[in-house]
Amino acid sequence: xxxxxxxxxxxxxxxxxxxxxxxxxxxxxxxxxxxxxxxxxxxxxxxxxxxxxxxxxxxxxxxxxxxxxxxxxxxxxxxxxxxxxxxxxxxxxxxxxxxxxxxxxxxxxxxxxxxxxxxxxxxxxxxxxxxxxxxxxxxxxxxxxxxxxxxxxxxxxxxxxxxxxxxxxxxxxxxxxxxxxxxxxxxxxxxxxxxxxxxxxx
Amino acid sequence: xxxxxxxxxxxxxxxxxxxxxxxxxxxxxxxxxxxxxxxxxxxxxxxxxxxxxxxxxxxxxxxxxxxxxxxxxxxxxxxxxxxxxxxxxxxxxxxxxxxxxxxxxxxxxxxxxxxxxxxxxxxxxxxxxxxxxxxxxxxxxxxxxxxxxxxxxxxxxxxxxxxxxxxxxxxxxxxxxxxxxxxxxxxxxxxxxxxxxxxxxxxxxxxxxxxxxxxxxxxxxxxxxxxxxxxxxxxxxxxxxxxxxxxxxxxxxxxxxxxxxxxxxxxxxxxxxxxxxxxxxxxxxxxxxxxxxxxxxxxxxxxxxxxxxxxxxxxxxxxxxxxxxxxxxxxxxxxxxxxxxxxxxxxxxxxxxxxxxxxxxxxxxxxxxxxxxxxxxxxxxxxxxxxxxxxxxxxxxxxxxxxxxxxxxxxxxxxxxxxxxxxxxxxxxxxxxxxxxxxxxxxxxxxxxxxxxxxxxxxxxxxxxxxxxxxxxxxxxxxxxxxxxxxxxxxxxxxxxxxxxxxxxxxxxxxxxxxxxxxxxxxxxxxxxxxxxxxxxxxxxxxxxxxxxxxxxxxxxxxx
Numbered sequence: 001x002x003x004x005x006x007x008x009x010x011x012x013x014x015x016x017x018x019x020x021x022x023x024x025x026x027x028x029x030x031x032x033x034x035x036x037x038x039x040x041x042x043x044x045x046x047x048x049x050x051x052x053x054x055x056x057x058x059x060x061x062x063x064x065x066x067x068x069x070x071x072x073x074x075x076x077x078x079x080x081x082x083x084x085x086x087x088x089x090x091x092x093x094x095x096x097x098x099x100x101x102x103x104x105x106x107x108x109x110x111x112x113x114x115x116x117x118x119x120x121x122x123x124x125x126x127x128x129x130x131x132x133x134x135x136x137x138x139x140x141x142x143x144x145x146x147x148x149x150x151x152x153x154x155x156x157x158x159x160x161x162x163x164x165x166x167x168x169x170x171x172x173x174x175x176x177x178x179x180x181x182x183x184x185x186x187x188x189x190x191x192x193x194x195x196x197x198x199x200x201x202x
Numbered sequence: 203x204x205x206x207x208x209x210x211x212x213x214x215x216x217x218x219x220x221x222x223x224x225x226x227x228x229x230x231x232x233x234x235x236x237x238x239x240x241x242x243x244x245x246x247x248x249x250x251x252x253x254x255x256x257x258x259x260x261x262x263x264x265x266x267x268x269x270x271x272x273x274x275x276x277x278x279x280x281x282x283x284x285x286x287x288x289x290x291x292x293x294x295x296x297x298x299x300x301x302x303x304x305x306x307x308x309x310x311x312x313x314x315x316x317x318x319x320x321x322x323x324x325x326x327x328x329x330x331x332x333x334x335x336x337x338x339x340x341x342x343x344x345x346x347x348x349x350x351x352x353x354x355x356x357x358x359x360x361x362x363x364x365x366x367x368x369x370x371x372x373x374x375x376x377x378x379x380x381x382x383x384x385x386x387x388x389x390x391x392x393x394x395x396x397x398x399x400x401x402x403x404x405x406x407x408x409x410x411x412x413x414x415x416x417x418x419x420x421x422x423x424x425x426x427x428x429x430x431x432x433x434x435x436x437x438x439x440x441x442x443x444x445x446x447x448x449x450x451x452x453x454x455x456x457x458x459x460x461x462x463x464x465x466x467x468x469x470x471x472x473x474x475x476x477x478x479x480x481x482x483x484x485x486x487x488x489x490x491x492x493x494x495x496x497x498x499x500x501x502x503x504x505x506x507x508x509x510x511x512x513x514x515x516x517x518x519x520x521x522x523x524x525x526x527x528x529x530x531x532x533x534x535x536x537x538x539x540x541x542x543x544x545x546x547x548x549x550x551x552x553x554x555x556x557x558x559x560x561x562x563x564x565x566x567x568x569x570x571x572x573x574x575x576x577x578x579x580x581x582x583x584x585x586x587x588x589x590x591x592x593x594x595x596x597x598x599x600x601x602x603x604x605x606x607x608x609x610x611x612x613x614x615x616x617x618x619x620x621x622x623x624x625x626x627x628x629x630x631x632x633x634x635x636x637x638x639x640x641x642x643x644x645x646x647x648x649x650x651x652x653x654x655x656x657x658x659x660x661x662x663x664x665x666x667x668x669x670x671x672x673x674x675x676x677x678x679x680x681x682x683x684x685x686x687x688x689x690x691x692x693x694x695x696x697x698x699x700x701x702x703x704x705x706x707x708x709x710x711x712x713x714x715x716x717x718x719x720x721x722x723x724x725x726x727x728x729x730x731x732x733x734x735x736x737x738x739x740x741x742x743x744x745x746x747x748x749x750x751x752x753x754x755x756x757x758x759x760x761x762x
Contacts, residue, residue: 022396025396026317026392026396026397027317029392029395029396030316030317030388030391030392033391033392033422034384034388036422037384037387037388037422037423037425037426038426039426040422040423040424040425040427041426041427041429041430042430043426044426044429044430044431044460044463045430048430048431048434048445048456048460051453051456052445056451058451130437130441130443131441131442131443131444133444133451134445134451134452134453136443137434137437137443137444137445138445141433141434141443145433
């Protein structure tokens with residue numbers, strides 16, 4: 001009887017483990033599918049931007065000649081390098097070095113925060129608003145929508161940071177961290193395209 | 203009744219485990235069982251089908267006389283807008299998601315969808331979408347009047363000046379429905395890619411599953427683009443930007459691109475699962491394998507790809523340059539190829555088969571006939587010269603209602619009848635089912651066929667009054683519309699009474715070949731006692747081949 005029960009328990013534990021592994025695999029797959037779909041929103045907005053920019057006669061609102069590129073370039077460098085920082089954090093977690101993970105995750109969050117702050121400063125210094133023609137509309141829509149994604153990324157990272165203090169959190173895998181990291185890379189790649197479209201192509 | 207062979211069943215196995223399911227209260231809980239969610243989807247959306255149908259009948263009542271005498275013109279505008287929106291966002295999309303939800307895990311031998319909680323969340327957004335749409339009738343200014351496609355500049359007018367206006371609520375509802383659809387699509391795609399039973403290779407996967415996959419892939423690439431357009435429309439409407447406002451330098455045509463980039467493929471999101479159901483129903487009731495199964499399966503994916511590059515055929519008359527018209531005319535004609543492949547495969551499937559004219563079979567055959575007709579008028583509309591002539595006339599309305607009602611709703615009814623014994627464990631009443639089919643087929647014919655001559659004569663769509671020369675066909679169409687409305691009554695009667703006290707159906711009343719028929723009816727929680735190992739392709743009728751490995755075989759394969 002006890003032997004039977006032991007076997008049953010063992011089998012159940014094995015099935016549980018397999019299921020947990022499988023569901024983590026599924027979550028990762030599903031998250032990538034979601035990100036691909038999310039990419040389509042940005043592609044749609046980019047297509048709109050390109051159409052407007054190439055067809056509109058009065059592109060800039062009165063009194064505007066173009067965008068300042070120096071601070072945004074600094075911002076870009078910080079955001080893009082944060083992608084490498086979160087990768088390092090992920091490697092630390094892989095090796096079960098929790099403090100290394102936390103420090104580099106915090107560094108990523110700081111860099112994301114710097115980006116958002118820089119964006120806010122830039123917005124405040126601009127002479128045109130959301131309703132000032134197609135340029136104003138698309139500029140604020142694209143940077144704002146991307147900024148929302150950066151904010152979401154930082155929130156996800158702080159969630160992951162908090163969860164790293166729960167004992168035994170990574171026994172059934174680290175899907176949450178992988179997803180957060182993937183999301184952050186996604187936000188970065190989108191920004192590179194966005195920066196090229198809005199700031200470089202003037 | 204004589205032509206269905208019911209296996210004798212000693213006792214009804216409606217209770218998967220003692221004391222739990224057959225109680226109806228579980229349908230009102232936040233259940234994560236894909237079967238409960240499937241039924242929640244189907245029943246909720248059927249309620250909205252009745253709402254949308256009521257709107258349609260009020261409109262047909264208005265159109266039975268040439269003058270605008272039944273309802274106010276603004277009410278009429280709101281009615282056609284909400285008829286379209288309710289029928290698409292609250293009936294056709296969700297009911298097909300519901301049927302897919304119920305069937306896909308059973309057909310691929312999985313215990314549930316990949317993300318059960320996400321599944322439940324996506325369902326519970328649907329009632330909220332419904333409430334938002336209905337509430338929009340009560341706000342000052344009434345519901346949105348810009349049609350289901352919400353073209354600017356009409357859709358960015360805000361005469362009441364309130365932030366919360368009908369158009370705003372409409373956009374909110376559509377956005378919510380989009381989020382629900384994207385979550386559902388992620389769920390379906392992951393489930394189909396990652397959770398097929400051992401041995402179920404891609405070419406052992408039923409055609410219905412292929413078609414659901416093809417449809418959900420469209421949701422994933424199309425819906426986000428509509429979302430981008432909707433966000434811009436919303437900010438034009440509520441925050442005063444100028445994306446689509448021509449008087450402020452905006453470009454209203456761009457919205458049409460955003461809209462149709464999703465909303466044309468959206469037709470395939472709806473019609474593909476219906477095609478999949480035809481492909482499932484025909485082999486069972488003709489006792490023959492699905493002809494060209496692999497080609498049928500792949501043609502669904504082909505439709506996914508081609509449907510992404512046809513959208514401008516809705517905009518031939520929107521100042522579209524000539525080269526664009528030509529290009530999109532060619533791609534539009536191309537869609538006829540995979541669709542035609544399917545029709546040939548269906549005809550070849552029933553050719554020489556032992557056909558049982560059960561209700562699901564009748565609906566499938568009727569749906570295919572309607573599809574051929576709708577496909578032909580679709581080719582008409584895809585060609586630029588004819589489309590310029592009939593653009594925005596009742597010809598277009600007749601065409602797409604043939605697709606949406608004649609094909610998709612027929613497919614839905616056929617599917618519901620076909621899997622009713624599996625879902626409830628009881629058999630529906632065949633006589634009532636046939637009555638439902640005859641009335642529906644006649645009603646569809648009577649209401650939607652007259653719209654074609656009306657369109658050719660030049661009657662514009664979306665008008666509450668018209669020239670008396672159009673009266674004859676309008677009267678016919680209105681009578682057909684009322685008949686179609688009444689045709690739903692035997693269906694409701696059939697479903698409700700059969701679910702309560704129908705004959706126990708047994709696990710496989712159709713002697714069908716497929717994983718979903720191997721489990722009990724209704725299936726237990728988690729579907730299968732043991733995940734089956736698939737060893738044959740589907741539709742093995744007349745081939746005497748087991749679909750799944752027996753237990754001995756399974757153990758034998760596990761030993762080495």
